[in-house]
Amino acid sequence: MTHPEGSEAEDRADAWFHALADRTRRDILRRVLAGEHSVSTLAKSYDMSFAAVQKHVAVLERAGLLTKRRQGREALASGDVEAVRSVGVMLTDLEALWRGRISRMDELFATDTTTEKD
Amino acid sequence: MTHPEGSEAEDRADAWFHALADRTRRDILRRVLAGEHSVSTLAKSYDMSFAAVQKHVAVLERAGLLTKRRQGREALASGDVEAVRSVGVMLTDLEALWRGRISRMDELFATDTTTEKD
DNA sequence: CCAACATACAACCAGTCGGTTGTACGTTGT
């Protein structure tokens, strides 16, 4: 009933936050948001194998946070700012719930002591 | 050098996004942002053991997204909206990098034709 | 042409994750 089940949006959110939950991936995302980079160029920046970086890029791509385009033998990765914004919107929605609590507490105060409003 | 190493902020970010990368935890966070709930009350909402929900709450607590206060035999959990906001700020900073790319492209256009500076 | 480069992908491994059950301990109501 109230179980958070199989929602499409929740699936996307799982992928988003999982992709962002690794500092190397966040760093890669920063770079490709600032400008296009080939996978091997990215790989040179990190103390791990090319294959490892390739996998990180793949995770970001599957989450829709980055897109790749093939040019010759290189795969150029580019950050998708719209997806990043969507994640931000999710957080904003979370905040909205908190604001709802405030207004409910407000109502409590209203019924609590004598209202100063006369 | 350019490696994203041992930063305090990155550690926190790891915890934040990891905590948010599970739909049950996001759902719990929604509830405790909307108002205080005991762990057992939360547990009744999900099709899993009490211990499992307890662990999810612990993950959110460790990430600083929620705080617990003891009242009698109950542990009341409450969402920390400031932490949620901090996560949002991180995303906004990411967006800023993208805007930087634009302005740099702008500079490219500027240097393309006759340079303004002599 | 061919060596070097860039990518893709599979197989493997240790560690972590999300779930379980079981046990223990403080609190509360009757």
Added chain:
DNA sequence: ACAACGTACAACCGACTGGTTGTATGTTGG
């Protein structure tokens, strides 16, 4: 007092993660 409740925590398990190496395939420059 004591049974029921709420919590805490440890041990365990299968699945997945983040890393590795190795191999195959396409691209490019000399």
